[in-house]
Amino acid sequence: MLLKMMEVKCKHCRKDLFDNECILLFTSHHEVKKNPMDVGCGASDSEFCSYVSMDKLPKWIEHAINQESWTKGRLHCPNCNNRIGTFNFINELKCNCNKFITLPIKITNSKVDILFHSK
């Protein structure tokens, strides 16, 4: 499978949120996003989201989650403090078609720019 490099930037201040690590965003169906509009079954959802895998969390996300003792809360851009997503380790949330439990950390697509680069 050909994987593309993803870059996720804060739409407000343009900061690269994942410091060029090989970040993978997932759809609500646990598939790696292949393009910015790839949202699993959430096409009718007004708030399109992407999900972050737990393997390699950037420090600022780990910090935000630790502050809430791994319960739930909001994710803010580490640079401009704009809200860009949420996390929830308490409730299992399902995708729109109820077939999948979504990953606990999600990024709101409208708050970020997701760029794809071929390796």
Ligand SMILES: [Zn+2]
């Ligand atoms: Zn920002």
Ligand SMILES: [Zn+2]
């Ligand atoms: Zn679904």
